[in-house]
Amino acid sequence: MTPRTSQRNPRLNAVRKSLERHREYLALLQGVTEVANESSELQPVLAEVVSMTCESLGWPVGHAYIVEDGELRARGDWYADEDVETTPLEALIDRTESLDSTPGTEQALADAEPAYRPVADVADPQRQRALASLGLSSIFHVPIRSRDSVVAVLEFFAPAVEESKLADLEPILASISAAVGRVAERETSARQYRELMRAEFDREHAELRAAELQALATKLRQRNEELDQFAYVASHDLRAPLRGIGNLASWIARDLEPHLTPDTRRYLALLENRVQRMEALISALLEYSRVGRNAIGAEDVEVDALVREVIDLLGSRDAIEWIVEPLPRIHCQRLLLRQTFHNLMSNALKHASGEDARVRISAEPARVGRVSGWRFAVADNGPGIDPRYHERIWEIFQTLRPRDEVEGAGMGLSLVRKIVETRGGSLGLDSQLGEGATFWFTWPASPVDEPAREQG
Structure with a gap:
């Protein structure tokens, strides 16, 4: 009997090669799964998965894109075989950012599934030449999803791949995509949890701050009301004794008239003048305290x-020229607006100078907070006010000239500020020395809601 020659069975040999290939696939999937299970940060996982995939499948070049703000951004870490010079290719890919201009990713992004493309189908001639010079003719894209969004894309470059192997690679790459996608989902969940906790902290902090501000506002309102009440009571109670002092001075001057010396007469006149000024100051203080109370x-x-x-009330038509430009019709508290104009116009009347003394009243539309309104202005051609004193003049009891030289208690502009700010408006002064003064204020076209005030 003739012995048979020993030789490998072709079918058995093909089965052995297929099993070896699938064993390598299983090892790759096991490695990717372990990496994915051990990490909650996507970027380091991408680098290791690219390295394992290239090494396992024999692909010489691979890297990853990150999707940020609707653009693909190539990461800086690449995998490349030692004998492959990828610098020209990296330069081409690193400059690519737009999703639309990144060749080969359209299908992977559209389907959210791994995609294969021959290098010959690449539309970018520079990239095609760079890949061909490295002997690379196949491109694989593996999208990484977090829920419904693609957050990264793995890109691999390889030599020609047999058609029979492409069918085997599809489920392998899909499994890699799913495993790494779980990392992306964990990272997304962790980020959303941090954002939720931060938002909750910010909300609690804002609520606490709002409560503190509300308490502070309530306390401040109470203090202001107490001050208003004190000013009201003090000014009201001071009037009677002050009036008594004035009466006594008047009686003394009348009864002792034959016996008074010139100095005594001057002292009594000075006393009566001081009493009258004090009465004016108390009246102004009482008026100031009433703003917002009723x-x-x-x-x-x-x-x-x-x-x-x-103008008619001021009785000064012959002494000064009043220029009244067109003024609007508004819905407001008439008494408060009248008081504001009276104080500003009276102030302008005192300071308008020369034979050509004049005061101009004008208005123009303006925003008052979040509502529409008007900007009113009262301008005189007086001596003007040094900018150093533009803030001081609004303070209570302040005048820029000695009280013996100017009539008034120094309350008019303070009263104007309180009225205007209570209505939600603003006010100011435009003036330079020698150039007159323009006092302006804003007033809403309709009343602005305000906190309830104590009636009295």
Whole structure:
């Protein structure tokens, strides 16, 4: 009997090669799964998975993109075989950012599934030449999803791949995509949890701060009301004894008239003058304390007519030229607006100078906080006010000239500021020495809601 020649069975040999290939696939998947299970940060996992995949499948070049703000950004860490020079290719890919301009990723992004593309199909000639010079003719893209969004793409470059192997690679790459996607989902969940905790902390902090501010506002309102009440009571109670002092001085001057010396007459006149000034100051203080204390109904007001009433009340038509530009009609507390104009116009009347003394009243539309309104201005051609004193003049009891030289208690502009700010408006002064002064204020076209005030 003739012995048979020993030789390998072709079918058995093919099965052995297939099993070896699948064993390598299983080792790759096991390695990727372990890496994915051990990490909650995506970027380091991407680098290791690219390295394992290239080494296991014999692919010489691989890297990863990160999706940020709708753009693909190539990461700086690449895998490349020792004998492969990838610098020109890296330069081409690193400059690619737009999703639309990144060749080969369209299908992977659109389907959110691994995709294969021959290098010959790449539209970018520079990239095609760079890949061909390295002997690379196949491109694989593996999208990494977190829930419904692609957050990264793995890109591999390889020599020609047999058609029979492409079918085997598809489930392998899909499994890699799913495993790494779980890392991306954990990272997304952790980030959302941190953002949720931060938002909760910010909300609690904001609520606490709001409560503190509300308590502070309440305390401040109480203090202001107490001060208003004190000013009201003090000014009211001071009037009676002050009036008594004035009466006594008047009686003394009348009864002792034949016996008074010139100096005594001067002292009594000075005393009566001081009493009158004190009465004016107390009246102004009482008026100041009343602002905001009493509810005043709003009505339609023709501002032009209101200003002309104030001019008639001041009784100065012959001494000064009043220029009244067109003024609007607004819905407001008439008494408060009239008081504001009266104080500003009276102040302008005192300081307008020369034979050509004049005061101009004007208005223009303006925003008052979040509502529409008007910016009113009262301008005189007086001596003007040094900018150093533009803040001081609004303070209570302040005048820039000696009290013997100017009539008034120094309360008019303080009262104007309180009225305007209570209505939600703002005010200011535009002036230089020798150039006159323009006092302006803003007023809402309709009343602005304000906190309830104590009635009295």
